[in-house]
Amino acid sequence: MLRVLAVDDELPALEELVYLLREDLRIEQATGASDAAAALRDLSRMLVAGERLDAVFLDIRMPGLDGLDFSRLLTGFAAPPEVVFVTAHDDCAVAAYELGALDYLLKPVRPERLAEAVRRVDEAVHRALPPEDADAERPAEDExxxxxxxxxxxxxxxxxxxxxxxxxxxxxxxxxxxxxxxxxxxxxxxxxxxxxxxxxxxxxxxxxxxxxxxxxxxxxxxxxxxxxxxxxxxxxxxxxxxxxxxxxxxxxxxxxxxxxx
Structure with missing residues (x-):
């Protein structure tokens, strides 16, 4: 089961995204943060408490620290979560890929497209597990x-x-x-x-x-x-x-x- 964090400075979009994530049976916990600075605080708190975070569903255009800069900061963590960008802008896809993003979703988010992104996160987390914790080996998905x-x-x-x-x-x-x-x-x-x-x-x-x-x-x-x-x-x-x-x-x-x- 996955533990994920959604980050968006637009409250209606954040609430909708968190709702859709919680509806997915593969997700154990989905929380929200209204900006990247709040997300960093949440992530730091989770790490101190020994909690796991599998993925961040992240907007790009936000005041202060934007999504791309936040993603760059994540690479400094020993075990960074997977990053899925959720944005209204299609002009940052190449930059997102260069930063190692797992997926790139355009708003308004369709539930079936979000479900595909969650599946990719699930696959990535599964591949990262030690052999004794993983199920039977499965082929890597396309990218x-x-x-x-x-x-x-x-x-x-x-x-x-x-x-x-x-x-x-x-x-x-x-x-x-x-x-x-x-x-x-x-x-x-x-x-x-x-x-x-x-x-x-x-x-x-x-x-x-x-x-x-x-x-x-x-x-x-x-x-x-x-x-x-x-x-x-x-x-x-x-x-x-x-x-x-x-x-x-x-x-x-x-x-x-x-x-x-």
């Missing part, structure tokens, strides 16, 4: 990545991403129908997507293991076939890639690549 395209925000499915290349402070996501820039370090994305079966094959390349079709060796150099592209594998990562493909061959189960495969 929608907001990307800027021609001045508009588009959502790209993680499952559609075949590989990722580092480009300075950005990463380029490659899919079957194009590529997209996201402002995020490759190392951070590698950690975020590791449970979904993404592996490093080079210091500047991350690959969805489910999309690897072949491992080739030529003159001591290794490369993997991903779609129509042949991507070089560094010596440092060759053994890891080879062992992964051997396990896949032996089990015949694509899930051997990782929960998200």
């Amino acid at each position: 929608m990545v907001p990307v800027e395209l021609g001045g508009r925000t588009r959502l790209v499915s993680r499952r559609a991403v075949t590989h990722v290349e580092a480009q300075g402070d950005y990463v380029r996501l490659h899919t079957g129908d194009g590529s997209y820039l996201v402002r995020m370090p490759l190392a951070a994305l590698a950690r975020r997507w590791e449970a979904a079966g993404f592996i490093r094959i080079h210091r500047s390349t991350l690959v969805a293991s489910a999309h690897i079709r072949e491992l080739r060796f030529d003159g001591g150099r290794a490369a993997v076939q991903v779609g129509d592209e042949l991507l070089p594998v560094s010596r440092r990562h060759t053994r890891e890639v080879r062992d992964l493909l051997v396990r896949r061959f032996r089990t015949g189960d694509p899930r051997e690549d990782g929960p998200g495969a």
Whole structure:
């Protein structure tokens, strides 16, 4: 059962959100805070009391400390709660994703969309539990990545991403129908997507293991076939890639690549 906190400076919106959260049977406790400063006080009190907080459902545009700044502060906690943004503004989706937000909901919030966000929180909390506290292992859910395209925000499915290349402070996501820039370090994305079966094959390349079709060796150099592209594998990562493909061959189960495969 989940324990969550809703934060919104507009009282009617806050009351509605808390009501909807309490209606969800997966939620044990849902409380509200009228601004980010009050939310920080509530969170500090809970930590001192040894209480658990699984997620914060957070507005962005608030007086004083806004939702994005509040989310940045949460990263300083040893075990920060998951963050779901609930906002009337669609122009902060990319920034929210860069901060590690689990979901991004637009107001007015539809109950079925909120239920989907709660499900994602439940999945994330479940994956974080020690094995003895978790149920049978379940596949990692898909993730929608907001990307800027021609001045508009588009959502790209993680499952559609075949590989990722580092480009300075950005990463380029490659899919079957194009590529997209996201402002995020490759190392951070590698950690975020590791449970979904993404592996490093080079210091500047991350690959969805489910999309690897072949491992080739030529003159001591290794490369993997991903779609129509042949991507070089560094010596440092060759053994890891080879062992992964051997396990896949032996089990015949694509899930051997990782929960998200």
